[in-house]
Amino acid sequence: MKNATTPTGREVMLDEHDFLVSKTDPKGRITYANRIFMRISGYREEELLGRQHNILRHPEMPRAVFHLLWETIEGGRECFAYVKNLCKNGDHYWVLANVTPDYDRNGKIIGYFSVRRKPRRDAVDYFNRLYSELLAEERRTGSRDAIAASTKLLERAITQQGFENYETFVLGH
Numbered sequence: 274m275k276n277a278t279t280p281t282g283r284e285v286m287l288d289e290h291d292f293l294v295s296k297t298d299p300k301g302r303i304t305y306a307n308r309i310f311m312r313i314s315g316y317r318e319e320e321l322l323g324r325q326h327n328i329l330r331h332p333e334m335p336r337a338v339f340h341l342l343w344e345t346i347e348g349g350r351e352c353f354a355y356v357k358n359l360c361k362n363g364d365h366y367w368v369l370a371n372v373t374p375d376y377d378r379n380g381k382i383i384g385y386f387s388v389r390r391k392p393r394r395d396a397v398d399y400f401n402r403l404y405s406e407l408l409a410e411e412r413r414t415g416s417r418d419a420i421a422a423s424t425k426l427l428e429r430a431i432t433q434q435g436f437e438n439y440e441t442f443v444l445g446h
């Protein structure tokens with residue numbers, strides 16, 4: 274289910290020591306959330322468990338970022354990403370997320386973990402600007418071609434700044 278919460282534009286600041294943790298099943302349904310994650314996002318455990326992780330999705334996040342995230346983790350690799358998340362009351366918070374696959378002993382993916390921490394302010398400023406450009410491109414091109422078009426913009430930003438891929442780009446900011 275999509276998140277129908279209206280953003281307030283108010284930002285919640287994380288503390289340096291906050292680590293927001295969640296786990297999902299292979300389809301992205303939440304199976305675990307730690308206390309600080311619940312406190313910051315404003316949801317109780319029973320409101321999160323079993324729900325799709327897009328319950329936090331902020332409407333200003335470009336689709337290209339989540340496309341890349343899923344492509345990476347379903348391919349068995351870890352993903353780092355700057356994400357703007359929506360709280361239950363419409364406030365938002367920025368995180369630097371590290372999402373990793375979890376395997377069973379036969380090497381099959383049985384779920385995913387996400388650990389999020391407070392990003393540097395200059396990185397938030399940069400990704401805020403970049404994401405609004407990607408979002409504008411997605412809106413301009415329309416649903417069918419949105420992800421391809423904004424991914425191209427994202428790739429251009431990565432190479433223009435001399436980075437090899439999204440991971441080194443994210444970690445380099």
Ligand SMILES: Cc1cc2nc3c(=O)[nH]c(=O)nc-3n(C[C@H](O)[C@H](O)[C@H](O)COP(=O)(O)O)c2cc1C
Nearest residue numbers: 297301326327329330331339356358372385386387
């Ligand atoms: C472990 C894990 C953690 C995730 N954390 C977030 C998150 O914090 N915020 C978010 O918007 N999406 C998160 N996602 C991605 C969502 O599953 C979803 O792809 C995204 O919100 C876009 O939603 P949509 O595809 O319905 O547009 C996470 C996915 C996984 C597997």
